Amino acid sequence: MSIDQDRAVQAAQDTVVRETDNGYRVLGSPDESVTHQHDTDRIPRFDVTQEMLSNSGQNPEAWLMYGGNYEQHRYTTADVITKDNVDQLEVEYDLRVGAGSSMEGSPVIVPGEPTIMYQSNGPNHIKALDTTTGDVLWSYTYAVPSDVVLCCDDNNRGPAVYEDKVFMTTLDSGVVALDRYTGEEVWYASTADHERGYSATWAPIVYDGTLFTGSAGGEYGVRGFHTALDAETGEEKWFTRTCPEEEWVGDSINQAAGTNWMTATYDEERDVLYMPVGNPGPDFDGSVRPGPNRNTCGTMCIDAETGERLWFHQESPHDVWDYDSASPRMLIRDLEFDHRDEVRDTVVDAGKTGWVYSVDAETGQLITRSDPGVQQLNMFSMIPHIDDGRRGTFMPGGMGGCDWHPATYCEETGLVYYKMHNNAQEAWWRFEEFEEGRKYWGGILEDETEAMPDDYNGHISSISAFDPATGKRMWRDWIDGDTYIWGGTMSTTTGLMFAGTQNGQFIAYDGETGDHLWEFDTGEAPISSSPVSWYDPNTEKQYIAVQLGGSGWLRRGKRDDRLVVFSMAE
């Protein structure tokens, strides 16, 4: 298939390379935001309605939001690809996107003639593509200011759509709304001051004309918040701080962190949001913030209408390990807890601790905590010292367990599938003065091989299937050798589960047994993203799209940024 490859990299060619002041990443952003238009007439003109969004998870032809549906199941009802034929999956096209940047995102698929994909990547490039040909119809690059500070790369994890617009969070803690037919800017809203250390890296979510977005910057002593904007105008509807002032000691609330830097889950029946919440600030030195540090490292439920905080489930009280709990929450309705003779709507997540938690959607009470997904050592049992020279080894290290990586709930198998990081780290605790816009860690983490526990099994990652009702681990696949997984999972109604590794294997698993049914070799391009899938009646094919390229905190792997689309004819 011939694709105009130049169009795909055009957005990247607009960039000028700059160093961020923390010296961590090189940003390539133009001085002014740029739109390139190509065949914009090819994009069918119709509103993406609330009804379409609400039905996204059940519509095999769509993937209309980050998690596939508001419950964030990352599951498709498209059924052309099965356990029997998955080994015949073929590459439909392989597009270089040319940003040389973080590729952690997950595209959105709007069905139509033709079906359109909105695909974004760091630093704030977004494109509209004709999914049948791979042609870029427009592209847009946001002018990221050069003084943004980022803990973990210039990430962008995906767009959101609503009616005639497409939305993207921007690295300077903002949201930009574009005309989804032309790629032209409609509005921009800043949600916090990026010079103070705030940023934004996740995909926003829209319900009934309201866009929900959050805060990143937990490593810079910011104060985490969630906010709702009018999707039509960008005007603020409400703004809620994550951590309650009355439950923090003294001034420590001003650097409380507790950011929510991954996409919130919307519960259409209760009209509430379940939000992942990260570490308290500073990350390691807990002595300057006595107490449990509510509401950090856990799940927060808030009223979507008012922003009022309703309940909080904490996974690491008074955290000193950087145990963010960022992986998107999955809402599983009417989950049967046979051993308790109960049926509950349940919010499921895994934190960096390495456990999967099932909590009651109504009250936030813990129902089940799973078997561990990885090896655990010294967690919560060490007493951190801040006098120089004292340090401690703990496992999982600060990368998890499960970091930001989204999981999938397969309605067919009834299991949830989590990627987890199996590494030990050493933490050094030290006192640091807070300075606005500078890293505020209160210590450092080191990834030393001597720090590995005696019984370390040598595998950096595992991927596991858990029963969310019992917490039982049904299977676990230890990833071989020195490679690891740093992306999300996706499942299908035919019982398949897909995930990619950092040494470039894209794997189709039998969701029931964990057997590898098919592997695609990307030529060592790492996979740091989460796949999506859809069926296109125009071509009578099911597609799977996955972004390739480097990512985030680990910053390993080639910056070989591509979008690969696989297909299977009916």
Ligand SMILES: O=C(O)c1cc(C(=O)O)c2c(n1)C(=O)C(=O)c1cc(C(=O)O)[nH]c1-2
């Ligand atoms: O506290 C925060 O605001 C925040 C933000 C981010 C981010 O925006 O990517 C990460 C983290 N924390 C973090 O703790 C972390 O481990 C992490 C890994 C990654 C990545 O992209 O691989 N981002 C982030």
